[in-house]
Amino acid sequence: xxxxxxxxxxxxxxxxxxxxxxxxxxxxxxxxxxxxxxxxxxxxxxxxxxxxxxxxxxxxxxxxxxxxxxxxxxxxxxxxxxxxxxxxxxxxxxxxxxxxxxxxxxxxxxxxxxxxxxxxxxxxxxxxxxxxxxxxxxxxxxxxxxxxxxxxxxxxxxxxxxxxxxxxxxxxxxxxxxxxxxxxxxxxxxxxxxxxxxxxxxxxxxxxxxxxxxxxxxxxxxxxxxxxxxxxxxxxxxxxxxxxxxxxxxxxxxxxxxxxxxxxxxxxxxxxxxxxxxxxxxxxxxxxxxxxxxxxxxxxxxxxxxxxxxxxxxxxxxxxxxxxxxxxxxxxxxxxxxxxxxxxxxxxxxxxxxxxxxxxxxxxxxxxxxxxxxxxxxxxxxxxxxxxxxxxxxxxxxxxxxxxxxxxxxxxxxxxxxxxxxxxxxxxxxxxxxxxxxxxxxxxxxxxxxxxxxxxxxxxxxxxxxxxxxxxxxxxxxxxxxxxxxxxxxxxxxxxxxxxxx
Amino acid sequence: xxxxxxxxxxxxxxxxxxxxxxxxxxxxxxxxxxxxxxxxxxxxxxxxxxxxxxxxxxxxxxxxxxxxxxxxxxxxxxxxxxxxxxxxxxxxxxxxxxxxxxxxxxxxxxxxxxxxxxxxxxxxxxxxxxxxxxxxxxxxxxxxxxxxxxxxxxxxxxxxxxxxxxxxxxxxxxxxxxxxxxxxxxxxxxxxxxxxxxxxxxxxxxxxxxxxxxxxxxxxxxxxxxxxxxxxxxxxxxxxxxxxxxxxxxxxxxxxxxxxxxxxxxxxxxxxxxxxxxxxxxxxxxxxxxxxxxxxxxxxxxxxxxxxxxxxx
Numbered sequence: 001x002x003x004x005x006x007x008x009x010x011x012x013x014x015x016x017x018x019x020x021x022x023x024x025x026x027x028x029x030x031x032x033x034x035x036x037x038x039x040x041x042x043x044x045x046x047x048x049x050x051x052x053x054x055x056x057x058x059x060x061x062x063x064x065x066x067x068x069x070x071x072x073x074x075x076x077x078x079x080x081x082x083x084x085x086x087x088x089x090x091x092x093x094x095x096x097x098x099x100x101x102x103x104x105x106x107x108x109x110x111x112x113x114x115x116x117x118x119x120x121x122x123x124x125x126x127x128x129x130x131x132x133x134x135x136x137x138x139x140x141x142x143x144x145x146x147x148x149x150x151x152x153x154x155x156x157x158x159x160x161x162x163x164x165x166x167x168x169x170x171x172x173x174x175x176x177x178x179x180x181x182x183x184x185x186x187x188x189x190x191x192x193x194x195x196x197x198x199x200x201x202x203x204x205x206x207x208x209x210x211x212x213x214x215x216x217x218x219x220x221x222x223x224x225x226x227x228x229x230x231x232x233x234x235x236x237x238x239x240x241x242x243x244x245x246x247x248x249x250x251x252x253x254x255x256x257x258x259x260x261x262x263x264x265x266x267x268x269x270x271x272x273x274x275x276x277x278x279x280x281x282x283x284x285x286x287x288x289x290x291x292x293x294x295x296x297x298x299x300x301x302x303x304x305x306x307x308x309x310x311x312x313x314x315x316x317x318x319x320x321x322x323x324x325x326x327x328x329x330x331x332x333x334x335x336x337x338x339x340x341x342x343x344x345x346x347x348x349x350x351x352x353x354x355x356x357x358x359x360x361x362x363x364x365x366x367x368x369x370x371x372x373x374x375x376x377x378x379x380x381x382x383x384x385x386x387x388x389x390x391x392x393x394x395x396x397x398x399x400x401x402x403x404x405x406x407x408x409x410x411x412x413x414x415x416x417x418x419x420x421x422x423x424x425x426x427x428x429x430x431x432x433x434x435x436x437x438x439x440x441x442x443x444x445x446x447x448x449x450x451x452x453x454x455x456x457x458x459x460x461x462x463x464x465x466x467x468x469x470x471x472x473x474x475x476x477x478x479x480x481x482x483x484x485x486x487x488x489x490x491x492x493x494x495x496x497x498x499x500x501x502x
Numbered sequence: 503x504x505x506x507x508x509x510x511x512x513x514x515x516x517x518x519x520x521x522x523x524x525x526x527x528x529x530x531x532x533x534x535x536x537x538x539x540x541x542x543x544x545x546x547x548x549x550x551x552x553x554x555x556x557x558x559x560x561x562x563x564x565x566x567x568x569x570x571x572x573x574x575x576x577x578x579x580x581x582x583x584x585x586x587x588x589x590x591x592x593x594x595x596x597x598x599x600x601x602x603x604x605x606x607x608x609x610x611x612x613x614x615x616x617x618x619x620x621x622x623x624x625x626x627x628x629x630x631x632x633x634x635x636x637x638x639x640x641x642x643x644x645x646x647x648x649x650x651x652x653x654x655x656x657x658x659x660x661x662x663x664x665x666x667x668x669x670x671x672x673x674x675x676x677x678x679x680x681x682x683x684x685x686x687x688x689x690x691x692x693x694x695x696x697x698x699x700x701x702x703x704x705x706x707x708x709x710x711x712x713x714x715x716x717x718x719x720x721x722x723x724x725x726x727x728x729x730x731x732x733x734x735x736x737x738x739x740x741x742x743x744x745x746x747x748x749x750x751x752x753x754x755x756x757x758x759x760x761x762x763x764x765x766x767x768x769x770x771x772x773x774x775x776x777x778x779x780x781x782x783x784x785x786x787x788x789x790x791x792x793x794x795x796x797x798x799x800x801x802x803x804x805x806x807x808x809x810x811x812x813x814x815x
Contacts, residue, residue, distance in 0.1 A: 105637055105640070105641065108640060108641075108644060109640060112601060112640065112644075150594060153594070153597065153598070153601075154594070154647060156644055157597065157643065157644020157645060157646075157647070157648060158644070158648070159644075160641060160644070161644070161645070161648065164648075164652060164797055165652075426815045448815075449811055449812075450811065450812045450813055450814045450815070451814070451815050453664040453811060453812075453813040454813050454814050454815050457813060474594075474647075475593075475647050475648075475650075475651060491651060492648070492651040492652065
């Protein structure tokens with residue numbers, strides 16, 4: 001049901017070109033570019049298989065491009081089925097000859113080495129992550145890279161304590177894990193996959209996303225320098241076909257996939273009857289729920305953090321705002337004023353809040369959904385942020401008057417676009433929040449603690465944030481309900497994905 | 503240059519080369535309190551003799567501070583003040599510091615091994631004990647951020663309440679370290695205590711206090727904040743009873759084959775309802791193998807706090 005917007009409300013919202021707050025030049029910041037001249041990016045990368053860099057049997061390479069400048073950064077190998085086979089063979093050999101038999105306390109020390117080296121190379125990794133993927137340096141430096149190193153540190157400590165994690169039951173590794181990761185948190189997703197797999201005693205073949213291969217390849221170099229036995233971790237680059245070849249390879253015991261729900265379903269169907277273990281971390285359309293008794297100013301920043309952090313390229317983004325009707329106009333006004341202050345631009349500038357959209361393809365997809373939002377009757381507001389002339393940039397946008405059945409209320413946009421709807425009672429908030437095939441995350445904003453726990457008991461979401469949003473930690477299990485996938489990453493519960501427990 | 507070995511002493515530097523005519527610098531062994539190396543306020547000392555070992559910079563006899571009751575009291579004050587900041591750090595941070603300890607110990611393998619050999623271990627025994635100690639430091643460093651996942655609970659109470667129980671550190675723990683093994687025993691009793699956020703006042707082995715001091719040098723260079731671990735040298739029978747009576751010491755962990763001392767300490771501890779743990783010689787020996795580490799060692803120094811909150815709109 002479309003919410004009735006008052007005439008005054010309509011007039012306010014229509015003024016997209018003239019913000020009600022005007023800071024003049026008081027908010028002009030001097031440029032604060034992060035230096036990138038100490039960073040080493042090779043012109044061409046091969047495949048990391050069996051502890052060595054090997055040219056692809058496909059003889060093909062493809063370019064990876066900076067989405068903020070549209071410049072080519074490097075060429076990476078395009079692994080074909082034969083290359084995938086080599087990588088799986090190397091992983092199998094490493095598992096059979098040493099890794100599968102190595103005592104946990106020795107495996108642990110290798111994993112600690114990786115964590116420490118990532119901390120030593122943190123700045124370089126952050127800069128490359130920003131250049132390759134488009135996210136602001138503030139985020140890659142302060143969130144992605146520290147969390148990725150922490151994941152290795154955390155899981156190193158489990159390698160010799162697996163019996164404790166499973167209440168004394170006997171625990172065995174699975175063997176070879178085939179892992180496919182997305183482009184939104186490239187290094188962090190690699191850490192989420194590799195660290196628990198190694199802790200559990202498995203060997204790994206990992207394929208990073210085709211638009212963001214570089215930090216995974218730098219991680220391969222770290223692993224090589226840490227002198228992990230050859231073949232324990234293999235990193236192969238490629239696109240959809242490489243991923244398909246890996247996910248369906250006969251000698252992979254376990255498949256882990258993070259990406260779109262559509263591909264996740266294909267993989268699950270493909271593995272039917274094979275006996276292979278699978279975990280999926282798929283899309284989301286999380287409800288960020290604001291009650292009238294919420295701390296409103298903090299809630300508005302929570303909205304911004306929920307949908308504009310990482311350009312909205314977050315599976316657990318708070319992409320649906322459910323706001324209690326009585327505070328709808330207040331929240332929308334504050335949100336509109338707040339997003340006008342966000343800086344969209346060069347992701348290597350330390351002042352930038354919102355970086356580049358990851359790729360041309362994603363940029364076009366977001367615009368398609370924005371157009372659909374307008375066509376289906378939503379009222380669009382886009383912040384009047386100045387955008388760079390080159391690169392793929394979209395200013396923060398929200399829609400009011402969104403109906404529950406419209407595309408922008410149901411489909412994952414994966415961009416800085418928020419769909420706003422209202423509710424009157426907590427029961428209605430629960431009903432609307434759960435009315436989705438997804439179930440990855442949710443946010444609840446209220447000053448009343450009892451109400452938070454009442455809501456957490458009823459929301460069908462794997463991760464729920466109370467008076468906060470987008471908080472991650474290696475100790476905190478992450479994963480979805482329903483079609484957002486199954487399995488957890490992080491915490492004691494996340495270990496189950498990579499072991500057989502008797 | 504050739505020397506008449508029967509008539510003249512060969513002066514040996516710490517890296518084992520014979521430097522004819524060069525006089526070595528003797529190390530002063532001190533206690534470790536509040537992040538600094540200090541002598542006993544009493545000024546007293548005792549002597550420890552050592553086997554002459556190639557590569558040792560020590561003379562045959564060294565003076566070690568003989569800690570006093572007041573040293574114990576001073577150390578408790580320091581440990582008490584260090585508790586809240588230490589417990590307030592993230593578990594991840596504590597884990598990183600313990601890992602750094604392992605890094606530092608690994609880089610000081612030679613010195614630690616030489617110290618154990620001076621106290622009478624064979625080279626092979628010393629090597630094994632040092633390796634086991636470093637690996638145990640790695641083991642506990644990986645434990646800090648897992649304690650809650652394993653020992654906390656959500657309590658499914660009957661009624662509309664969200665209830666949970668979380669482990670917390672106790673505060674200051676007094677430790678009478680085992681006489682043997684001097685390094686592995688010391689480390690095995692200290693690390694599970696501090697991993698969860700407790701601070702410690704430790705009485706080191708009287709038989710081999712020198713190794714304890716070298717271990718403290720590792721602690722001092724591992725980013726461990728001063729005051730988290732405080733190590734006194736001297737007589738456990740003199741200092742420990744006062745620690746057992748001290749009201750700011752929350753728990754005591756006694757590793758001793760002296761049955762009378764263990765009983766005395768338990769009696770003294772009762773006056774302040776202290777959490778007392780005692781271990782005999784067999785338990786000390788068990789520290790040498792895999793059963794010398796584990797969650798049980800950590801759990802013994804945790805309090806459990808249960809919290810209730812209503813659920814409802």
